[in-house]
Amino acid sequence: MVISGKTEVFAVIGDPIEHTLSPAMHNAAFEHLKLDFVFLAFRVTPDELENAVRGIRALGIRGLNVTMPHKNSVTEFLDEADASVRFLRAANTILNQRGRLRGFNTDGIGAITALKNNGVSLAGQKVLLLGAGGAAKAIAFSLAKEVDELCILNRDAVKARELASALESFGKKIVGKELSPKLVQQELQGSDVLINATSVGMTAYASESLVEPDWLTPELTVMEIVYNPVETRLIRIARGAGAKVINGLEMLLYQGVASFEIWTQCKAPVDVMREAVLKQISASEKH
Ligand code: ATR
Numbered sequence: 001m002v003i004s005g006k007t008e009v010f011a012v013i014g015d016p017i018e019h020t021l022s023p024a025m026h027n028a029a030f031e032h033l034k035l036d037f038v039f040l041a042f043r044v045t046p047d048e049l050e051n052a053v054r055g056i057r058a059l060g061i062r063g064l065n066v067t068m069p070h071k072n073s074v075t076e077f078l079d080e081a082d083a084s085v086r087f088l089r090a091a092n093t094i095l096n097q098r099g100r101l102r103g104f105n106t107d108g109i110g111a112i113t114a115l116k117n118n119g120v121s122l123a124g125q126k127v128l129l130l131g132a133g134g135a136a137k138a139i140a141f142s143l144a145k146e147v148d149e150l151c152i153l154n155r156d157a158v159k160a161r162e163l164a165s166a167l168e169s170f171g172k173k174i175v176g177k178e179l180s181p182k183l184v185q186q187e188l189q190g191s192d193v194l195i196n197a198t199s200v201g202m203t204a205y206a207s208e209s210l211v212e213p214d215w216l217t218p219e220l221t222v223m224e225i226v227y228n229p230v231e232t233r234l235i236r237i238a239r240g241a242g243a244k245v246i247n248g249l250e251m252l253l254y255q256g257v258a259s260f261e262i263w264t265q266c267k268a269p270v271d272v273m274r275e276a277v278l279k280q281i282s283a284s285e286k287h
Contacts, residue, residue, distance in 0.1 A: 001031055001038070008037045009059070010263060013044040013052055014067035019228075019284070021277050022065050025256045028276030032269045037062070044070065053077040057099050063263035064094040065256075071105075071134060078103040087141050087166070090134055093259040104262055107135060108142030110255025111223070115193070117254070117270075118246050120221050122146040125192040130179060130210055132159035135225055136197035144170040151187050153179040155198075185215045193221045194238075201232035209233040218242035225251050230281065249277060 012022040018041075026039035044052040049070055056064060066074045071090040075081060078091065084105040085091045091103035115122060125147050129136055132154035143150055144167045154160035157178030164176030177183060188194060188211070200208050201224060211234055216222065222238035227248030238245045257268040 001027075003038055004036070006036055008062045010037055010039045010063045011042055011061055012039070012065040012067060013042050013049075013070060015043050015045050015069060017041045017043045017067070020067065021252065021280050022067075022256060024276045024280035025253070025273045026260060029260055029269050029273050032272045033264075033266055035264065035266070037264075046070070046073065049073055050077060053101070056094070056096055056101065060096070062096055063259070064096070065259055066092050066094065075103060077101070084108060084138070084141055088134070088137055090138070092255065093262055095262055104259070105138055106255040106258035106262070107138035107251075108140075109258045110253075111139045111195070111225070111251045112142045112146060113254040113257065114246055114250035115221070115223060118221075118244070118250065120193065120244070120246075122193070124148050126151070126190055127193045127195060128153070128184075128187045128191040129195045129197055130154070130184070130200075131197035132156065132163045132176065133197070133199075137163055139195060139197055139225075140167060140174075144172055144174060147172065147193075149173040150175075151191070152176040153183055153187065155179050179210065181210075181212070184210055185212070188215050188220070191220065193223065195223045195225070196232075196234050197225050199226070201226040201229075201234055203228055207233060209237060211237065213237040213241055216241035216243050220244070221246065223251070224248045227252050249274070249281075253277060 012020050020041050023039045023041050030037040075091050079100045080102040082104050085103045088105050093104040093106050095102045126149035127147050129152045152160045160176030164174045167174045221244040223246040224235050225248050226232050253274050260268040
């Protein structure tokens, strides 16, 4: 790839940012489609966020991914926000249209596309969603349009109930309750899809899972949003139970695919992007 005066710049901002997989994913796609674009990562501290957003306009950066801890606060600086950003009060994607910053949130659509492209049809299904944090909210907002029933279980029951009632207007059977082992087991019995959108399973809690092996059946689809490690305890036990398994990289990949398509209006080369992410992960595991 030759960078010239005509190369258009895209970036991800966050803090910390050094472990981001987005540059690998998007640069591979740009290269594959021979687009004269480059994707960089910038560490932006919270007190510099406003300046950074001004910089996007000043430097003509064409598109941005926004990650922790800026997804919420960046919405203050947008000129336009799509329905998901308005509902979630959080954006992970910005398109710069001649200085006008348009915000999107592709986390929910990323999860839905990961399910659909792995052969899961959601119409008429019941989903059990664990968690009611930022990621869970985004997933719930997208799921509410698709499924018949959604049960949200969260450690903090107030958040689960608030999320469920915020989704009432979709007219689906959506409930929010306090997460407990007994309720997870009980709710799993009538569910077609289980999604873990809590942090349980991340490296810090690597040996933990909110689910026990004998609660899972081969008819169930289990989706994990944790991708570090890729193989969480939940993924292992779900596979052992013969369930259909979708790991956290798929959601990461498809939120990137959705962002890519917003920025470029080109169909994203999904397999190229997946391969780039896997390559980056195995390279970082060696270090
Ligand atoms: P993210 O943006 O990744 O969703 P978040 O908004 O901090 O991160 O949400 C983290 C989610 O994981 C929350 O649903 C949180 O539950 P609480 O709202 O009760 O805090 C959940 N979570 C984190 N640690 C957990 C644990 N040990 N057991 C159960 N749920 C946990």
